[in-house]
Amino acid sequence: MADEITVAVVLNRKEAIPDDPDDRATEYLSDHEANELIVGFREAGFRTRYYEGEHAFVSAVMDQGGKIGAAGRSIVYNLAQSGTGPGRKSMIPAFCALNDIPTCNSNAYAVSLVRHKLHVHALLRRFELPTPDTWSFTAHSGWLMGQAPPKGEILIAKAAYEAASVGLDQESVGVLSATYERMLAAKSSSLGQPMVVQRLISGREFETPVVEIDGRFRALGPVGITLDGDDRLDDRILAYDSVAHDGYGFAPGTVEAPLGGRLRTAAAKTCEVLGVNGFARVDFRVPDNGDARVIDVATSPHVVHHSSYWATFEHAGWSHPEMLACMIAVNGNRLGWLET
Structure with missing residues (x-):
């Protein structure tokens, strides 16, 4: 049809x-x-x-x-x-x-909600889903509610309302200090928004596609992120320069079975809590001990050829047009267009 x-x-x-x-x-x-x-x-x-x-x-x-x-x-x-x-x-x-x-x-509310990193963190924590320790800093008022990270923790600072690594560079990673706070204030001022600061999870990074069908969320196979062909990122991050120039890769089918199951379960529950629709994606950082943490959620994940979504479907033997047809079919099913 x-x-x-x-x-x-x-x-x-x-x-x-x-x-x-x-x-x-x-x-x-x-x-x-x-x-x-x-x-x-x-x-x-x-x-x-x-x-x-x-x-x-x-x-x-x-x-x-x-x-x-x-x-x-x-x-x-x-x-x-x-x-x-x-x-x-x-x-x-x-x-x-x-x-x-x-x-x-997703609807306008879910789209707005998911683009507010601090609120996503708070909701996921309320439902006991794994997220990194998180704080918020603005140039005009400093740490939200006076709550700052402990000294000695390796931190990563992200723009509260952005995606695609906007505002994220090597200066974003560091430990709490006067210099680090000056960097936060400068970024908050230039981007016009709070900076969400999280404990950096050293290890691997996975993007997990999620498909919503009949109100149920089905997570597909997690896709490992690679830098210079290596999926062991340790403290390395997907900074703006890497994202802007597609300087990273994908490794579908490489996650070990027990961890893959935990990521899929957490990804599906994350999307249920946030109320998204259709195609979505949940990103994780995973340390060596397997204690995965949700670091980002996308309501409109990229589905072009350079994307984890396409890497998942390609790994399963689908063509790119078939993946796009699947996205329309999932939504057509929700709208009652498809006969069963």
């Missing part, structure tokens, strides 16, 4: 925006990556429309009386996140909900 469905792809392209002094463009897609998605959907048989950012999509829908404008069924796949600050990726799901337009992504 793919030829009865129009997929509206809304995204930001790196080449279509001016130079970003805060380097947020690493969250956008290259022309090559955008083309991979559009071609992939079309090869899977879907009618596909492309919109350059939120303004183009909203204007087009309003011009067409609150509809995408195609005959048959339509669904929106949103990757756009223009602007700055919390909740900026929720504009399209909120607009679509207002106009009764189905989306592949």
Whole structure:
């Protein structure tokens, strides 16, 4: 039934925006990556429309009386996140909900929630899911509630509302000191948001795709992250430079069975607690003793060729268009489009 469905792809392209002094463009897609998605959907048989950012999509829908404008069924796949600050990726799901337009992504609340690292940590801790010890620092008020990390811990500082390693560099890793706090204040000021500080987990890193079907979350095989071909990261991190230039790799099928089972269980429970839909992803750091910790969650994980999602499906023998068809089918099932 793919030829009865129009997929509206809304995204930001790196080449279509001016130079970003805060380097947020690493969250956008290259022309090559955008083309991979559009071609992939079309090869899977879907009618596909492309919109350059939120303004183009909203204007087009309003011009067409609150509809995408195609005959048959339509669904929106949103990757756009223009602007700055919390909740900026929720504009399209909120607009679509207002106009009764189905989306592949989670609802506006879940999208905003998951992009707030401190709140994600607090919720997961409430439900006894494993996360690193976490604190929050802002340039104007210092440590939230006066709670600072203990001295001597190796820490990593992340921008509270960002993904794709925005603001993350080698200076982000260190121990509590006056110098480290000055770095936190500078980053908080330049990015205009709190810095979430966590205990750095030395070891391996895994990205775990999760698929929601009929309200149940099924975690796929965890994918090891490699730097210079090595999946033993120890204290190394996926800094901005590595992410911006795809300077890292994937190792699907390499996690040992007991650990893989624990990661899949924790990933599925994480998505249930946060209330996401469709395709999602949960990232872990795992020390040598196997005591894994959730370090990030994505409601719209990349599904281009350079992604852990594609690495998982490719490892299982699927084609890229088949993976994209799976994403639409999962959401079509939720919307009652599929007969069983």
